[in-house]
Amino acid sequence: MTTDAGPPRLPAPGAQVGPLWVVTRGAGRPLVLLHGNGEDHHVFDRMVPTLAARHLLVGVDSRGHGRSPRGDGPLRIATMAQDVVEVLDLLGLARADVLGFSDGGNVALELAARHPGRVDRLVVVGANLDPAGLTAGVLARVRAAYAVHRAVARVVPPLRGRTERLALMADDPHLDPADLARVRARTLVVVGERDVVRPEHSRLVARSVPDGRLQVVPGAGHMLPVQRPYRLAASVSQFLARPAHDAPSGRTADDTRDQRPEPDTRSPRDR
Numbered sequence: 492m493t494t495d496a497g498p499p500r501l502p503a504p505g506a507q508v509g510p511l512w513v514v515t516r517g518a519g520r521p522l523v524l525l526h527g528n529g530e531d532h533h534v535f536d537r538m539v540p541t542l543a544a545r546h547l548l549v550g551v552d553s554r555g556h557g558r559s560p561r562g563d564g565p566l567r568i569a570t571m572a573q574d575v576v577e578v579l580d581l582l583g584l585a586r587a588d589v590l591g592f593s594d595g596g597n598v599a600l601e602l603a604a605r606h607p608g609r610v611d612r613l614v615v616v617g618a619n620l621d622p623a624g625l626t627a628g629v630l631a632r633v634r635a636a637y638a639v640h641r642a643v644a645r646v647v648p649p650l651r652g653r654t655e656r657l658a659l660m661a662d663d664p665h666l667d668p669a670d671l672a673r674v675r676a677r678t679l680v681v682v683g684e685r686d687v688v689r690p691e692h693s694r695l696v697a698r699s700v701p702d703g704r705l706q707v708v709p710g711a712g713h714m715l716p717v718q719r720p721y722r723l724a725a726s727v728s729q730f731l732a733r734p735a736h737d738a739p740s741g742r743t744a745d746d747t748r749d750q751r752p753e754p755d756t757r758s759p760r761d762r
Contacts (some may be wrong), residue, residue: 498547498582505550505558509577512558514550517543520611521584522731523575524550527593527617529656531557534592537720541728542590549587551578553598555652566655568594568664572601579609588612588731589676592716597664600696603674604666613676614727615696617686617713620666624692630661637661671699678703679730681723683711 498521505514514532516539526534532550535542542548552559553571564570575598579587588611591599596618603610622630637657644650680697682688684707697705706726708719715723 498549498584507558507560509581510554510559510562510574511578512552513578513582516548516550517546519546520731521587522546522548523579523587523589524548525575525589525591525595525598526551526553526556527595528659529556529653530593533557534716535590538716538724538727541721541724545728545732546588549578549582549584551575553595555655561652566659568597568601568659569605571598572605575602576606576609585609586611588614590614590616590727591618592616593618593713594659597666600666600671600674601664603676603678604670605673607673607675610674610676612731613674613678613700614681614730615678616681616715616723617683617688618680618696619664619688619692620668620671620696621664622661624688624696625660626687626689629687633657633660668695668699671696671703672701674700674703676700676702679726680705681715681726682707683713683715683719684709685712687713 498515501508501513501515503514503516505512507513522542524532524535526532531552535550539548554574555561555566586609589599589602591597591614593616596615599610599613599615600618600620603613619625625633637654640650640654640657644654678697678700680693680700680703682690682693682705686693693705697703708715708722711719
């Protein structure tokens with residue numbers, strides 16, 4: 492699918508590239524967008540105008556999400572990361588910057604750890620290494636919902652897809668902090684102050700990456716691409732624009748606490 496002019500352009504609604512549905516927009520350095528659980532690439536829509544100004548955005552629907560088929564084998568974060576590698580190969584992209592949100596952030600970490608040569612710069616938003624990285628209350632609710640869905644799905648087949656997606660949160664991913672030592676990409680870990688990921692876990696993720704930094708968005712919850720899209724897009728753009736030598740690691744959450752104002756787009760349950 493490659494051309495002399497570079498990767499093929501796949502404007503909306505996009506096209507299937509290997510295992511995944513892919514949409515492209517903009518021009519410049521490639522930036523792969525990986526969405527969260529139960530979503531598709533549209534979760535980044537409000538960030539696209541800012542990001543597409545300097546990047547070729549490659550929005551993908553993960554397997555079993557959006558327009559992408561379920562595929563064969565187990566639905567796992569590691570499998571989803573391998574899907575991204577296949578898409579990069581088919582698009583002729585040896586390397587790319589990657590922005591992953593929630594489960595997409597988990598996929599991005601898996602990708603950067605297992606295939607470090609494919610990721611130039613990495614931004615993960617609300618990501619976790621394992622289910623224990625979620626707050627206790629959230630994890631309990633997810634596992635309870637998974638148990639109910641798994642039981643009902645045995646007699647109601649249409650629920651099997653939802654059950655598999657819940658399993659991605661209840662039982663996945665399985666990354667050890669030591670795995671992140673293989674990540675070569677300069678990395679920004681972004682988290683809401685009231686995220687579903689435990690604060691100490693986000694600090695662990697940022698510390699475990701050789702060149703990682705952590706940014707906390709005050710007053711925000713988990714859904715940053717929807718609730719804080721302009722702030723997040725600006726943070727991503729600024730991070731990706733920095734030269735490689737201007738990326739000090741080891742920052743704490745307080746060092747990178749973002750104080751910029753933005754209209755309150757939170758849902759009532761997240762205020």
